Amino acid sequence: MRKLLLTSLVSIAAMAAASSPGQADPMAEAQAIIAEHEKMPVFEPPGEAFDAKSCMAGKKVLSIPISMTIPxxxxxxxxxxxxxxxxxxxxTTWDNQLKSDQWMQGVSQAISQKxxxxxxxGGLNPEWLGPQLAEARAAGLKITTTHFYDVTQEQHSSVDYSGSVDYTGAGKLLAAWAYAKTEGKPNVLIIGSSxxxxSIPFVKSIQDQLKALCPDCVQKHLDVPVSEWATKIQPGVQSAVLADPGINFILPIYDSMSQFVIPALRITGSEGAVKVASYNGTPFVLDMxxxxxxxxxxxxxxxxxxxAAVDNIMRMLCGLPSVxxxxSPLLVFDERNIETAGVPATFDDGYGDAHLEGFRKLWKLN
Known part of the structure; x- marks a missing residue:
């Protein structure tokens, strides 16, 4: 009887361990993350509907991108x-060529033109314009950022509303992809730009997701400033691959980095054997x-x-909570659906147009 009871307790413990969240199948988890982003995007309202035309009547918005030389x-x-x-x-878009004096001129224009x-x-850090933004706020302007902060980051004190981006979600997806496509044995080189x-939470999300899926899997991090991509990425990748021939995946966090990764793989004879996955949907990379x-x-x-960015700006002016x-959903492009991105690819093909009708309805335009 005692032996039977002991056997039963062991069986119950085993079943409990198997059903414990900590014992989840990492491959199933990775594949679920991927599957979620392989589906055609659907529109999900980011907040309540509002009469945009009425509350935006007579309003003026000036946007300063980091540079209009960037597609x-x-x-x-x-x-x-x-x-x-x-x-x-x-x-109004303030045209500039990545020069700080031009950004400052844009702020002055917004103030003087009321x-x-x-x-x-688009990547311009509001901290770089601290005094100018303080002057703008003193003049009564509201300050927003678009496509800059990750969803996990706090906005700078000079900013009223932020159109944050799910870089963290993209990082988890890249990690899941590398894990699934190497059958659970990724040896990864992550390329970031701190x-x-x-980029900091973006890289961390890749690292953390890989650790969660396979604590013993190998991962390395190559940090290259944006200004040095053209000179540092290729030799950095070459050195990493030669030092560790077991590397089987490279994850450049911004896909434009790929143009410097591929030559390094070609030179080291590892093109094809070492896979590349990235984020942004830049047309020339979709062509790749x-x-x-x-x-x-x-x-x-x-x-x-x-x-989506304009929706958030209008919510601020209309007295609604920030989203x-x-x-803007993330969508996987691979050999399965790459033709839908256009030939040659574009920034906007392949995603459908659910957002157009969705936002029009949300703004009560029809």
Whole structure:
């Protein structure tokens, strides 16, 4: 009887351990994360509906991107301007070429022309414009950021509302992808740029997710400032691959880095054997997916992001709560669906257009 009782207790303990969250199947977890982002995006309202046309009548927004020499910023600004035109308020993009004096001139213009909102967009850190933004706020302007902070980060004290981005979610997806595609045995080189503020939680999310999926798996981190991508990424990747021939995945957190990764793999004879996955949905990198040089790229529709950013700006002026993150889903592009991104690829193909009708309804435009 005692032996039977002991056997039963052991069986019960084993069943409890198997059903414990800590004993979850990591491969199933990774595949679930991937599957969630392989589906065509659907529109989920980021907040309550409101009469945008009425509350935005006569309002003016000036947006200063980090640089209009960057295609990402050009497309994001186009989308924001299009959304503003649908609602019917003044939206101005401050053209600049990555020069601090030009950013300052933009702030002065917003003050002198009596704009209601000054938006700091596409990677421009508001901390770089502390005194100027303080002057703008003193003049009565509201300050927003678009596509800068990660959802886990606190905005600077000079900012009223932030259109945050789920870089952390993208990091978890990249880690899950590397784990699943190596059958649970990733040996990963992560390439980051800690001089870009949201890059810090982005890299950490990859590292943490990999540790959660496989605590013993190998991961390394190469940190390269944006200004040195063209000179430091290729030799850094070459050195890493030669030092550890077991590396089987490279995760550059921004997909434009890939143009410097592929030559390094080619030189070391590891192109094809070492896979590359990244984030941003930049057209030339999506073309690299179609050509087989990059295995996967996480895309984010800039058309959708632009409407989401304008939605958050309007919520501020209309007295509504800020949204937790920009309503712009992440979508996996790989060999399965890459043709939908266009040939050649674009910033906005492949995501569908659910956001257009969704935002129009949310803003009570129809």
């Amino acid at each position: 990402f910023n050009v497309e994001l600004q186009k989308a924001m301007a299009k959304a503003a035109a649908e609602v019917g308020f003044t939206y 704009y209601d909102v000054l938006d700091i967009a 001089d870009v503020l949201p 997916v179609r050509e087989g040089q990059v295995q996967m790229d996480i895309g984010e529709s800039l058309g959708w992001s632009g409407y 937790k993150k920009l309503n």
